[in-house]
Amino acid sequence: MQKISVLLFLAWVSFLFYAGIALFTSGFLLTRWELTNHSSCQEPPGPGALPWGGRGEPGACWMASRFSRLVLVVIDALRFDFAQPQRSPVSGEPPVSLPFLGKMGFLQRLLESQPHHARLYQAKADPPTTTMQRLKALTTGSLPTFVDAGSNFASSAIVEDNLIKQLSSTGRRVVFMGDETWNDLFPGVFSQALFFPSFNVRDLETVDNGIMKHLYPTMDSDEWDVLITHFLGVDHCGHKHDPYHPEMAKKLTQMDKMIQGLVKRLKNDTLLVVTGDHGMTISGNHGGESELETSAALFLYSPRALFPSAPAEEPEIIPQISLVPTLALLLGLPIPFGNIGEVIAEVFSEIEDSQPRFSALAQASALHLNAQQVSRFLHTYSATAQDLQVQELHRLQKLFSKASADYQRLLQSPQGAEAVLQTVIPELQQFLRGVRAMCIESWARFSLVRMAGGAALLAATCFLCLLVSQWATSPAFYFGPLLKPTASGLSGAMVCAGLLASTGLKLDSMVLGAMAAVGSLLPFLWKAWASWGSKRPLASLLPMPxxxxxxxxxxxxxxxxxxxxxxxxxxxxxxxxxxxxxxxxxxxxxxxxxxxxxxxxxxxxxxxxxxxxxxxxxxxxxxxxxxxxxxxxxxxxxxxxxxxxxxxxxxxxxxxxxxxxxxxxxxxxxxxxxxxxxxxxxxxxxxxxxxxxxxxxxxxxxxxxxxxxxxxxxxxxxxxxxxxxxxxxxxxxxxxxxxxxxxxxxxxxxxxxxxxxxxxxxxxLVKATTGAPRTRTVLTPFSGPPTSQADLDYVVPQIYRHIQEEFRGRLERTKSQGLLTVAAYQLxxxxxxxxxxxxxxxxxxxxxxxxxxxxxxxxxxxxxxxxxxxxxxxxxxxxxxxxxxxxxxxxxxxxxxxxxxxxxxxxxxxxxxxxxxxxxxxxxxxxxxxxxxxxxxxxxxxxxxxxxxxxxxxxxxxxxxxxxxxxxxxxxxxxxxxxxxxxxxxxxxxxxxxxxxxxxxxxxxxxxxxxxxxxxxxxxxxxxxxxxxxxxxxxxxxxxxxxxxxxxxxxxxxxxxxxxxxxxxxxxxxxxxxxSWFRQLVLTQQKAGEQSSLVCTGAGSSARKAQPHLLPPCSQDLLASGTSLFYNSRS
Amino acid sequence: MDWPLSDTSFCIATQENTMKDTDIKKLLYTHLLCIFSIILSIFIPSFFLENFSILETHLTWLCICSVSVTAVNLVLYLVVKPNVSSKRSSLSYKVTRFLKCCIYFLTSCFFFHVIFVLYGAPLIELALETFSLAVILSTFTTIPCLCLLGPNFKAWLRIFSRNGVTSIWENSLQITTISSFVGIWLGAFPIPLDWGRPWQEWPISCTLGATFGYVAGLVISPLWIYWNRKKLTYKNN
Incomplete structure (x- = not known):
């Protein structure tokens, strides 16, 4: 019973700790509300006419589509510098040769030979940089929060509005091949799909070769509108080796060749996007928010001219989720409802039109659509959840209405609106960036009450541990008082919870657990306080040296x-x-x-x-x-x-x-x-x-x-x-x-x-011997006869004892013959x-x-x-x-x-x-x-x-x-x-x-x-x-x-x-x-009808020296059984 | 430690007390001299050496500090003679004693070096720095021990056990040594912090900690002994 109560008490204390941890976690590790609203093609994001050929019908929902087809190549963990050429740190020296540098030569050639067709960006991924979170972000345009980080390998379908859903709802045929994670995220939306397991990170080839086998035939078959591929080799190479391994060069070269093949097959109305979902650290891992992990490569290419100007010397840095609204508008889709990304404005310029004003106007209209959509999302979100900062929200709403008014002015009077145009674009951009910053800030908002409650519960439990461990050292300790308050508290908490549940109050399991914990802790502490305060000073509570x-x-x-x-x-x-x-x-x-x-x-x-x-x-x-x-x-x-x-x-x-x-x-x-x-x-x-x-x-x-x-x-x-x-x-x-x-x-x-x-x-080891158990009693560690006074001092009492026992043994033997001795070693x-x-x-x-x-x-x-x-x-x-x-x-x-x-x-x-x-x-x-x-x-x-x-x-x-x-x-x-x-x-x-x-x-x-x-x-x-x-x-x-x-x-x-x-x-x-061993031993001895003497030895080394000795009765029941047992000291 | 004092021993006790007071004074002066030597080692070299500062030319300062503290300790030992001088005073005995002291000092340096490495100091890089730290710690701990007790390891062990102290001098030695150790230990704490200060580099914070600990011990021990002079009874007196 005592043993069980010890275990129960420990389990209860552990439960108290768990409850504290859970309560704190629910307040500290944040979640974001996922809205299930969807943007629809027919319904524009805000008041006002749809610009530039937006007709509210498939193909030209909010804006006319510029590309009817898209090839999206996701190369897992394609870090930004993987797509860069080898460069020398100081001009004049030979370039640094690293296995991952300069292996995407074809991309570089495209960038140099067709500056208006191709563009490389450094896409900044938001942490956590795990693949599932990144895929979520890349399709919904939102910020997956920290809590999702744990579910990387057990992903479930996305409930939020996203690009893939929009594509399939407007009747595009989406073909996918690659990482299986997509199947979990978007079950049943692909018209054709080829999934490969992603979890075996040691396998560098299966996924990539599988995709390669089917990629070009699919491209040539024309049975697709959107082709998505997700290559895993680079990421797995990072996990298995690291980016500095020669294998990385091979993988990147393979990817480069694959892109070359794709570009050859691209038609005029097709956009090619090559992107990494995240980067990797120097050891090839990812998940955190270091510079190397968050910087991914993003490469856009179109057979038609897309960009009005040549690229800058250093590629622009853009948030990764910018890709979502950009792709949506380019393909003539509505922007996903929950997107907070900002369109890449430069791709919306009118290249054919020589007038720069029209270019700017086109950019402004794309930005305005984007801003309308984000504003609508903010409105809906703040109505659902109260976790956005109110002041900031008001400021942003004002900013948006001003920008929107400016934009309307611009549309009504196209003449002489040069100056207005100059202000509208920055205003819209400022709004979009402000929203993003606010969301990042607010979706890291904590529930202070729960955090404080969790911390207090943990502190109280620590105190309890201290208290009870101190009690347990006192000789008069008994277990009764430990269990009563625990049991009563727990039952009281249960009743409370039942009452609350019956009255229909909604409580989550964290709070319920914490309440049960507090309920059982309080009577205990109260009792402890009452009994402690009177008896002992509080100073002895700190027993540690x-x-x-x-x-x-x-x-x-x-x-x-x-x-x-x-x-x-x-x-x-x-x-x-x-x-x-x-x-x-x-x-x-x-x-x-x-x-x-x-x-x-x-x-x-x-x-x-x-x-x-x-x-x-x-x-x-x-x-x-x-x-x-x-x-x-x-x-x-x-x-x-x-x-x-x-x-x-x-x-x-x-x-x-x-x-x-x-x-x-x-x-x-x-x-x-x-x-x-x-x-x-x-x-x-x-x-x-x-x-x-x-x-x-x-x-x-x-x-x-x-x-x-x-x-x-x-x-x-x-x-x-x-x-x-x-x-x-x-x-x-x-x-x-x-x-x-x-x-x-x-x-x-x-x-x-x-x-x-x-x-x-x-x-x-049990040895049953009939014979004299007392052979040992003279313990002579010396070989020779006693030489010194010390030896004599030692030996004489031994001999005396031996003789005494000898006599007693004879007395006993007269009582019952055939004394059986059981010697047990190693007890x-x-x-x-x-x-x-x-x-x-x-x-x-x-x-x-x-x-x-x-x-x-x-x-x-x-x-x-x-x-x-x-x-x-x-x-x-x-x-x-x-x-x-x-x-x-x-x-x-x-x-x-x-x-x-x-x-x-x-x-x-x-x-x-x-x-x-x-x-x-x-x-x-x-x-x-x-x-x-x-x-x-x-x-x-x-x-x-x-x-x-x-x-x-x-x-x-x-x-x-x-x-x-x-x-x-x-x-x-x-x-x-x-x-x-x-x-x-x-x-x-x-x-x-x-x-x-x-x-x-x-x-x-x-x-x-x-x-x-x-x-x-x-x-x-x-x-x-x-x-x-x-x-x-x-x-x-x-x-x-x-x-x-x-x-x-x-x-x-x-x-x-x-x-x-x-x-x-x-x-x-x-x-x-x-x-039970002792009990059994005694029983067998009793059955044998002999009075036995139990000799056990504690010292294991005696097994070698063969020195069994009398063990004290190890429990009272042995004494009661009528067996004769001997204490060493009393014998 | 309540030793039953008989009436006859009372006058001896008062005598002891006066003796103790003079001893405490002596102790205070010697400690002040030691502190003074450390302060001098900070300021004097800047007159002779260019670009001298504790942080930048740390090893130089360490050497100077170590030498000056050793010298002051030796001089004080020769002048004050806190313990009964040994009966034998032949030259060869003195030479062997001196050599023994040197060996003890070196051994303690290596011993501390090993301890530092076991504590996590780099094994090969910065070995010179680690060793100089060992030297300065030996200066603060081993040198006073050698001066007071001679190369007698058993006596050292005795001092650092409960009830092992036999005089004011040994008591103060105990306090300064322990505070030096505590100082060097506390000195290791700023090392991991990311403040990027120059004194966080190995082993500067530790040497500074050891020095502060030593100085603190020098200050505290006379005061502590003064405050507790009634309670302190040394068994050989």
């Missing part, structure tokens, strides 16, 4: 600085190292490192020793240095944040596949396999050391045989993955099949291992063995999701946490009867290490750093984004969170493990007098983790406390993120740094809290299994 509090505050403050978030990969290890040095220094300061003789003043001689040093100086210093070294080495695996100005990511993070040199590749492969072997060997060594490897239980057998098999599978997978391109063609199918099956096999093995572990978690490390096994089993599939060389980081991770646990254990005293405590610095160091590992495994809290390739591990044909892909990518991103959260119980267990080590160390040397004097009390075998079992109540309390403390440290981080994002919501970098950090931190928190609950549940499962 000063330095740890200071470090935590520094970490908290770091979330408010963009620089600190960007460089967190360096800041977290800095704090971690500081904490470690502080720990070592504190151990020294408290005199636990050196023998007191050395610290006391020699002249004074004897001084009251503050207890013998638990750990030798060299031990602790060695641990510290090892940790520092590990952290520093792991720091070599560093990925740059996209905002860091001068920075190069570590080449170690790239997969081995991209290494060109065969020799280096082999060497690295060897190193990776070495790391794998070392990881396996160290885990086995650890288990061996504590004796758990001797157990015949299935999980241990799995560790002995299954783990190496998993390692083998991983190594084989790496070999295939890194050398797949070099495989001979006839083996290709085999290789690709194997590289799909191997990860699945490893994951399956890991899953079965975990199942086994859950089924039989007790890894104990002392039974909990941590299960946790370590679970961690290892988890680590393998996670490792597969990363690049090969990350295995070194995983090795370092295990090593590092091992060292840290040892170092932490050095400072924790073992309080036998409980209550047990997990110190704050331990929990904080653990959380810091989780953060550090997040970075060293090649992650950064930005969207462009998400390692999408993880979605293809063990997946054969990924047609599109599924939940499995999301799961794989999530597991890759939050691997460190998972591992550290599941491993969290080790913080509680490890000091008990180290008890064994400490006592052994003390026993080995004969020692000096002082030690000999204390030895008789210490001689008792260490009971290690069985101490926890002896006090089940305190054990549960300690687990609760551990969970709450970890949640508190994580919660403080998320609270800091939330506060930073709300305070700095108008900061320049809020969408580049703070918002992604918040999202990653929130996701990480959710993953961590789930992992934590699972880890604690695992420990509880082991505990339950140990209980």
């Amino acid at each position: 000063g330095p740890v509090l200071l470090l935590l505050l520094i970490r908290f403050a770091g979330f408010f600085s963009d620089s600190y978030i960007i460089t967190e990969a360096r800041v977290a290890p800095f704090l971690l190292i500081s904490l470690i040095l502080l720990l070592v220094a504190r151990l020294h300061w408290e005199g636990k490192l050196l023998p007191p003789k050395l610290l006391s003043i020699p002249r004074l001689g004897f001084l009251t020793p503050a207890g013998p040093p638990q750990y030798s100086a060299m031990h602790a210093v060695g641990l510290g240095v090892g940790l520092l070294l590990c952290i520093r080495l792991a720091g070599l695996f560093y990925r740059c944040h996209e905002e860091t100005p001068v920075c190069s990511s570590s080449p170690l993070l790239s997969p081995l596949r991209s290494t060109v040199d065969g020799r280096t590749k082999n060497l690295w492969y060897g190193a990776c396999v070495g790391a794998l072997v070392a990881l396996l060997a160290s885990v086995r060594l650890w288990l061996h050391c504590y004796g758990n490897l001797k157990s015949p239980e299935p999980p241990v057998l799995f560790v002995r045989w299954g783990l190496p098999l998993m390692g083998l599978g991983t190594a084989a997978y790496w070999a295939l993955a890194s050398g797949a391109d070099e495989a001979p063609p006839r083996l290709r199918a085999l290789v690709s099949g194997a590289s799909v099956m191997l990860p699945r096999a490893v994951a399956g093995l890991a899953a079965s291992g975990l199942m086994l572990l859950l089924w039989r978690p007790v890894t104990v 002392g490390s039974v909990y941590s063995a299960a946790v370590v096994m679970a961690l290892t089993l988890l680590a393998f599939p996670l490792l597969l999701l990363h690049a090969e060389r990350i295995s070194l980081v995983f090795l370092l991770l295990f090593l590092q946490s091992f060292l840290l646990l040892h170092l932490l254990a050095a400072g924790i005293p073992i309080t036998t009867p409980g209550p047990f405590t997990v110190p704050w610095h331990a929990v904080f160091a653990w959380a810091l290490m989780a953060t550090q590992t997040f970075y060293t495994t090649g992650h950064q809290p930005v969207f462009s750093a998400i390692q999408w390739h993880a979605a293809f591990v063990g997946v054969s044909e990924s047609r599109d984004f599924t939940w499995l892909s999301a799961f794989l990518v999530g597991a890759n991103t939050f691997a460190s969170h998972i591992l550290f959260a599941v491993g969290c119980p080790l913080l509680l267990l490890w000091p008990f493990l180290c008890e064994n080590q400490g006592s052994q160390k003390r026993r080995q040397p004969p020692g000096n007098e002082a030690e000999a004097r204390v030895r008789p009390e210490e001689e008792q075998e260490p009971r290690m983790e069985m101490r926890l079992r002896d006090a089940p109540h305190h054990f549960s309390a300690a687990l609760l406390q551990l969970g709450l403390k970890y949640l508190f440290v994580l919660g403080i981080q998320i609270l800091a993120c939330v506060l930073a994002a709300s305070i700095l919501r108008r900061h320049l970098l809020v969408w580049k740094v703070f918002a992604p950090k918040f999202i990653f931190e929130a996701m990480g928190f959710i993953v961590s809290s789930v992992g934590l609950c699972l880890g604690i549940a695992l420990v509880m499962r082991v505990d339950g299994a140990v209980s």
